[in-house]
């Protein structure tokens with residue numbers, strides 16, 4: 001199968017960049033430079049009318065997908081990989097993908113936005129910082145006694161990891177979250193993760209907190 005991958009170097013894009021590397025898929029990478037507004041060009045809007053990255057087109061099925069979490073689940077179903085087979089574990093992984101998409105991802109995005117410039121408001125910054133810390137505490141609890149979020153390494157880990165890799169910008173000290181730090185480092189060491197992380201930015205390495 002060949003996948004047309006429309007992507008950039010953002011955390012949401014990197015989920016899919018990493019997934020295609022983990023699955024060793026044949027991909028045609030189409031960079032969409034959101035800094036230059038390419039996500040709003042008519043040709044791209046035919047791929048993703050929501051003018052965001054990432055998006056894919058599966059050359060074999062013709063299926064077009066946007067929303068990074070949905071794309072991860074699609075690729076898992078297409079390949080039969082990276083989602084647990086056992087129903088309880090599979091639904092647990094699904095739950096954490098939704099948690100990332102509806103909770104951690106948007107809250108981190110808002111914190112980033114309101115932190116970009118002092119004039120954007122201390123109330124919003126505090127609100128999203130407090131909520132981010134609460135969410136990260138929940139993830140820390142889930143990782144107690146587990147190497148990966150839903151048992152074995154899965155799309156749930158791939159959904160969560162790129163956002164956490166922005167820990168410095170988000171003001172998170174992974175030293176405060178030992179389970180999360182161990183999980184983060186474990187995944188950062190994966191060769192496919194490193195390849196996905198540096199897609200479109202050759203040589204860029206994931207930041208590594210001390211062990």
Ligand SMILES: N[C@@H](CCC(=O)N[C@@H](CS)C(=O)NCC(=O)O)C(=O)O
Pocket residue numbers: 010011012013034039051052053054066067068069
């Ligand atoms: N929920 C979407 C969010 C995608 C998203 O927010 N993409 C950002 C970059 S991380 C984007 O394309 N921004 C460009 C814009 O909003 O114009 C997903 O996970 O795929």
